[in-house]
Amino acid sequence: MKESIREQILAVRQQSPLVHSITNYVVMNNTANALLAVGASPIMAHAHSEMADMVKIVGALVINIGTLDEYWVKSMELAIGQANTLGKPWILDPVGAGATPYRDEILRQLLELKPTIIRGNASEIMALARRNVATTKGVDSTEESTAAVDAARYLQQQFGSVVCVSGAVDIIVGKDTTILLSNGHPLMAKVTGMGCTATALIGAFAAANPADPFCATVSAMALLGIAGEKAAKVSNGPGSMQVNILDQLYQLTDEAVASMVKLEESHV
Ligand SMILES: Nc1ncnc2c1ncn2[C@@H]1O[C@H](COP(=O)(O)OP(=O)(O)O)[C@@H](O)[C@H]1O
Numbered sequence: 001m002k003e004s005i006r007e008q009i010l011a012v013r014q015q016s017p018l019v020h021s022i023t024n025y026v027v028m029n030n031t032a033n034a035l036l037a038v039g040a041s042p043i044m045a046h047a048h049s050e051m052a053d054m055v056k057i058v059g060a061l062v063i064n065i066g067t068l069d070e071y072w073v074k075s076m077e078l079a080i081g082q083a084n085t086l087g088k089p090w091i092l093d094p095v096g097a098g099a100t101p102y103r104d105e106i107l108r109q110l111l112e113l114k115p116t117i118i119r120g121n122a123s124e125i126m127a128l129a130r131r132n133v134a135t136t137k138g139v140d141s142t143e144e145s146t147a148a149v150d151a152a153r154y155l156q157q158q159f160g161s162v163v164c165v166s167g168a169v170d171i172i173v174g175k176d177t178t179i180l181l182s183n184g185h186p187l188m189a190k191v192t193g194m195g196c197t198a199t200a201l202i203g204a205f206a207a208a209n210p211a212d213p214f215c216a217t218v219s220a221m222a223l224l225g226i227a228g229e230k231a232a233k234v235s236n237g238p239g240s241m242q243v244n245i246l247d248q249l250y251q252l253t254d255e256a257v258a259s260m261v262k263l264e265e266s267h268v
Pocket residue numbers: 120121122139140141166167168169170183184185186187188189193194195196198221224225228
């Protein structure tokens with residue numbers, strides 16, 4: 001797996017894939033900068049009239065419901081329809097799942113379109129699977145990622161998606177394999193849009209490596225976690241952390257990621 005992570009990082013830098021995001025107002029700038037820092041190319045667009053043409057020219061589509069509304073939901077459906085027709089990977093970030101009935105109903109409809117990859121925090125993944133949802137706190141998790149493993153497995157089996165639950169430990173659930181990554185730093189959760197950034201980077205890795213969405217997800221999460229770890233060492237708080245992560249995403253070599261990754265694999 002470590003060798004595959006190295007190859008995937010190099011593939012993103014060599015190919016510089018174009019990633020289309022329909023994402024929320026809060027994180028547009030952060031995620032565009034993170035995509036550029038890893039060597040990918042961002043485009044954000046949501047006009048109905050250009051969705052089908054836009055998806056034709058991109059390598060992957062990121063759907064993030066953070067600040068959804070009725071117009072944007074239609075944009076999402078048009079873009080996903082085209083991605084599915086063309087066999088391009090699309091990644092769902094169920095921001096705030098469980099917060100309101102509207103959000104949950106839209107997510108139910110989006111799940112039927114079978115995302116290639118789903119990435120959310122534990123509360124969101126549990127709400128998405130409608131499992132053990134005790135509490136929700138908007139966009140932040142009230143649960144540890146380990147509490148959402150059953151929910152992630154359920155989603156994987158039901159919709160065929162690779163499912164990533166992020167948190168102190170990132171858990172990536174594929175058809176036959178589950179990988180746990182223990183990189184990262186608590187300061188990452190103090191920067192808004194860190195989860196959305198994870199999802200955007202997964203988009204870049206899935207675009208460069210469409211044949212292996214599981215490994216693409218592991219690679220993106222490993223890179224971000226290690227960038228967070230290194231950034232935290234030179235940051236004074238959330239403000240400097242936000243910019244230092246971008247520098248680390250830009251500077252980290254594939255060798256450094258392979259040597260620093262804390263990865264545990266289970267075949268279940
Ligand atoms: N306590 C923590 N320790 C280490 N890494 C963390 C921690 N909390 C979040 N992260 C990292 O921050 C990124 C965003 O994850 P998370 O905070 O779960 O997403 P969201 O912003 O959607 O709630 C992931 O790369 C995750 O590994």
